[in-house]
Amino acid sequence: MALAARDPVIVDLSLVTGVVALILTAAFILLAVGVRLRVAGRAKAVARIEALWTPVLVAAVRGVPDALPSLRRSHEVAIVTLWNRFTDTLTGAAREHLVELARRCGIGDAALRRVRRGSGQSRLLAATTLGRLGDERAAPALHDLMRSRALVVRAEAARALVRISPLEGTDTVAALVAGWDDCHAATAVAILEDAPPLRAAEALGRELQATDDIECQLRLVDILGSVKGWIGLGPVRDLLGSTAEPELIARCLQVLRQHRQPDDAPLVRRFLHHDAPFVRVQAVAALGRIRAPGDEWRVLAALDDREWWVRYRAAHALADFPRISRRYLELVSHVHPDRYARGALQQVLSEAAALG
Amino acid sequence: MNPGIVVGEWLVLGYFLGLHLTYIGLNVLAFVSISRSTLRRFGARPPTDPDLMPPVSIVIPAYNEESTIVASVLSVLQLTYPNFEVVVVNDGSRDGTLAALAAAFHLESYGEAYRDRVRTAEVRGFYVSRRYRNLRVVDKENGGRADAINVGVNAARYPLFCTIDADSLLQRESIERVVMPFIEDGRVIASGGTIRIANGCEVRDGFIERLGMPSRPLVIFQVMEYLRAFLFGRVGWASFNGLLVLSGAFGLFRKEMVIAAGGFRTDTLGEDMELVIRLHRTMRKRRQPYRIAYVPDPICFTEAPEAWKDLGTQRVRWQRGLGESLQMNRGLVGRGGVGLFSYPFHVVFELFGPFVEVLGYVLSIVGFATGAISGRAFVAFLFVSFGLGLAYSASALVLEELSFHVYPGLRELGILMAAAVAENFGYRQANSWWRLVGTVKHVRGSTASWGEIERRSAWQSASPGTPATPASDAEPRDVAPSPS
Numbered sequence: 001m002a003l004a005a006r007d008p009v010i011v012d013l014s015l016v017t018g019v020v021a022l023i024l025t026a027a028f029i030l031l032a033v034g035v036r037l038r039v040a041g042r043a044k045a046v047a048r049i050e051a052l053w054t055p056v057l058v059a060a061v062r063g064v065p066d067a068l069p070s071l072r073r074s075h076e077v078a079i080v081t082l083w084n085r086f087t088d089t090l091t092g093a094a095r096e097h098l099v100e101l102a103r104r105c106g107i108g109d110a111a112l113r114r115v116r117r118g119s120g121q122s123r124l125l126a127a128t129t130l131g132r133l134g135d136e137r138a139a140p141a142l143h144d145l146m147r148s149r150a151l152v153v154r155a156e157a158a159r160a161l162v163r164i165s166p167l168e169g170t171d172t173v174a175a176l177v178a179g180w181d182d183c184h185a186a187t188a189v190a191i192l193e194d195a196p197p198l199r200a201a202e203a204l205g206r207e208l209q210a211t212d213d214i215e216c217q218l219r220l221v222d223i224l225g226s227v228k229g230w231i232g233l234g235p236v237r238d239l240l241g242s243t244a245e246p247e248l249i250a251r252c253l254q255v256l257r258q259h260r261q262p263d264d265a266p267l268v269r270r271f272l273h274h275d276a277p278f279v280r281v282q283a284v285a286a287l288g289r290i291r292a293p294g295d296e297w298r299v300l301a302a303l304d305d306r307e308w309w310v311r312y313r314a315a316h317a318l319a320d321f322p323r324i325s326r327r328y329l330e331l332v333s334h335v336h337p338d339r340y341a342r343g344a345l346q347q348v349l350s351e352a353a354a355l356g
Numbered sequence: 357m358n359p360g361i362v363v364g365e366w367l368v369l370g371y372f373l374g375l376h377l378t379y380i381g382l383n384v385l386a387f388v389s390i391s392r393s394t395l396r397r398f399g400a401r402p403p404t405d406p407d408l409m410p411p412v413s414i415v416i417p418a419y420n421e422e423s424t425i426v427a428s429v430l431s432v433l434q435l436t437y438p439n440f441e442v443v444v445v446n447d448g449s450r451d452g453t454l455a456a457l458a459a460a461f462h463l464e465s466y467g468e469a470y471r472d473r474v475r476t477a478e479v480r481g482f483y484v485s486r487r488y489r490n491l492r493v494v495d496k497e498n499g500g501r502a503d504a505i506n507v508g509v510n511a512a513r514y515p516l517f518c519t520i521d522a523d524s525l526l527q528r529e530s531i532e533r534v535v536m537p538f539i540e541d542g543r544v545i546a547s548g549g550t551i552r553i554a555n556g557c558e559v560r561d562g563f564i565e566r567l568g569m570p571s572r573p574l575v576i577f578q579v580m581e582y583l584r585a586f587l588f589g590r591v592g593w594a595s596f597n598g599l600l601v602l603s604g605a606f607g608l609f610r611k612e613m614v615i616a617a618g619g620f621r622t623d624t625l626g627e628d629m630e631l632v633i634r635l636h637r638t639m640r641k642r643r644q645p646y647r648i649a650y651v652p653d654p655i656c657f658t659e660a661p662e663a664w665k666d667l668g669t670q671r672v673r674w675q676r677g678l679g680e681s682l683q684m685n686r687g688l689v690g691r692g693g694v695g696l697f698s699y700p701f702h703v704v705f706e707l708f709g710p711f712v713e714v715l716g717y718v719l720s721i722v723g724f725a726t727g728a729i730s731g732r733a734f735v736a737f738l739f740v741s742f743g744l745g746l747a748y749s750a751s752a753l754v755l756e757e758l759s760f761h762v763y764p765g766l767r768e769l770g771i772l773m774a775a776a777v778a779e780n781f782g783y784r785q786a787n788s789w790w791r792l793v794g795t796v797k798h799v800r801g802s803t804a805s806w807g808e809i810e811r812r813s814a815w816q817s818a819s820p821g822t823p824a825t826p827a828s829d830a831e832p833r834d835v836a837p838s839p840s
Contacts, residue, residue, distance in 0.1 A: 010369070012736075017743070020740070021746065023744040024747045024751075025747045028754050
């Protein structure tokens with residue numbers, strides 16, 4: 001304080017800083033109030049628009065009415081959002097009627113305009129809308145959006161492109177998605193949700209063969225595992241048969257485990273004695289799910305594994321084999337030479353008994 | 357003029373400049389980060405494939421929670437996450453906590469192949485629920501919250517685990533939100549989200565039905581404080597991987613990393629913060645790329661103390677926990693951005709800063725009263741300290757409006773702004789005092805305890821609401837540990 005008393009510059013600076021801070025505070029408060037009022041005003045306007053358009057959309061589900069309200073530019077976002085909400089939940093003829101309504105009242109044109117020139121959020125909305133409309137005019141703008149830094153923008157644009165052009169779009173998007181290292185498999189699966197499964201599997205399989213990047217391969221394995229109808233498993237099996245990378249092997253085994261195809265058992269068995277314990281865990285778990293005849297003895301042998309998790313997983317897998325009786329497991333849980341194996345089996349039996 | 361006084365004054369000035377420049381920087385980072393996450397939330401479609409969502413073990417430590425534990429567990433069982441298990445750890449409760457759980461969830465004893473990878477107090481037994489297949493209860497000797505969580509970590513079957521206090525209220529999609537950093541970035545080893553205050557909210561079946569403002573000014577001050585701390589403080593620190601604390605009320609961790617770091621320490625009041633700092637230290641030592649992430653979405657609500665005495669107890673405890681956590685992890689100094697900036701900041705400004713603050717209040721008042729400082733200087737001091745504090749509060753409100761607008765009306769915004777002004781007349785000073793006391797107690801090493809905080813919310817003692825739908829009786833979710 002003596003410093004402040006001696007040096008008027010510090011006092012003046014402090015006063016100025018305080019005043020600036022108070023001005024900033026006032027500005028922030030006005031901004032917060034402004035945002036709140038704008039949000040509240042927008043919510044009221046949206047409620048009015050929805051009150052007008054909801055009956056129209058409900059009627060359009062059965063057939064597009066002749067008389068439609070006009071689409072005012074200031075109402076576009078609200079109407080397009082409402083339209084998307086309806087379309088999201090409908091399929092078949094109802095959806096086709098809504099698509100026709102969108103074309104007749106200019107929703108498609110509005111979306112096209114916004115996808116080319118709108119703000120972040122309205123471009124996203126526009127991309128989704130154009131995808132649902134299957135509007136090919138949007139393709140150049142969507143390709144543009146797929147170069148965005150924001151993953152959410154790229155993902156929506158890619159999804160829309162797949163909907164507009166199922167075959168070529170799938171090829172394009174699969175190639176791009178493989179290279180997006182910020183795109184998790186789950187997001188990629190959502191992007192390719194509407195892609196023809198066979199085309200998606202072929203395109204992703206090509207990408208899987210073409211890349212050496214392990215992170216990319218891991219991602220592609222997960223995506224292929226989620227392609228509808230198990231069509232994606234072919235490339236996964238091919239990779240499993242050719243790679244020596246433990247993490248990739250484990251991931252491929254995980255995918256095969258989820259799909260439980262009996263024909264995969266011979267391939268899975270090869271990894272029961274792999275050096276990496278986490279690979280052996282996945283192999284045992286996969287055999288426990290596939291349950292091919294004779295594999296119960298291989299899984300039983302895994303109770304002797306030197307790694308605790310392998311023994312633990314083997315115990316759980318054994319309990320699921322229909323050919324292994326509870327009495328037999330009880331016997332093994334008492335006589336097995338390894339205490340960890342005994343413990344794991346006793347837990348499995350005990351838990352099963354508790355759950356009835 | 358005494359040179360010591362001159363040096364002291366320059367130190368105070370330096371302290372002031374360092375503190376506020378940091379806060380301004382954190383604010384800027386927070387604005388950028390929240391703007392980005394706003395766009396992401398608009399268009400984001402949560403991953404829908406359950407097989408690709410990492411399974412999560414939810415660990416709930418419980419001690420003498422007979423009246424609330426069933427409601428808490430029921431609400432957790434209603435979470436919408438596709439693949440999770442719940443592990444309740446009864447930490448040697450002296451009341452009927454275990455009996456209440458057994459009756460409500462039809463518990464059956466069984467033998468777990470339990471491995472104490474983290475050493476804990478003795479475990480007495482394991483129970484599984486016949487009604488909810490993804491619910492297990494572990495009964496143990498009393499060892500404290502951290503010890504109970506360690507038992508939960510040992511017993512957890514999934515590669516990610518989260519800790520929830522028995523009195524935390526989650527959103528139904530809380531796990532989806534806080535798990536996203538793990539999905540988006542394989543380097544993430546821990547993540548947390550924003551904690552909001554439940555006082556004044558309508559709660560039904562363990563979930564927030566309607567958000568509301570508390571009625572007591574003391575709690576409203578805390579609402580404002582939490583907004584500042586979470587919306588610009590933590591978001592800002594997390595933007596460069598410098599976050600030192602994830603809230604104990606709700607945090608998600610990679611289990612193997614926590615075990616590798618030694619689990620939660622049982623000899624500190626700030627076990628959550630201490631673990632996070634230790635994770636930083638462990639990963640820096642290993643030179644492994646990692647990230648401790650923060651999700652600004654409100655994911656958890658917790659009850660704030662409504663009495664001054666309880667609040668004081670809590671703040672003293674937090675400050676002691678801070679001191680212990682920093683002291684136990686001195687090895688982090690100088691390691692990476694967190695060791696060069698975040699850790700020293702917390703030592704200088706959070707741990708020892710209260711001394712400067714309290715000294716500042718006392719000297720300015722005494723100086724003005726005795727004429728040692730002029731009225732002009734005194735007003736300048738007030739202007740700067742109140743003005744900047746108000747500006748930070750206002751910026752937190754803007755961040756709130758731009759992102760979540762949790763509180764429904766303009767009235768609530770007005771109440772919060774009024775609180776931001778009023779807190780300068782007593783609340784902030786009390787906080788500084790409590791923090792000073794906490795630091796002194798830490799330095800002197802006096803015996804620590806959690807103390808008792810009175811719980812007032814009606815939902816805390818409500819009987820269980822609508823039962824949740826039991827988990828499917830299909831084959832148990834059985835996921836092998838991840839390779840890493």
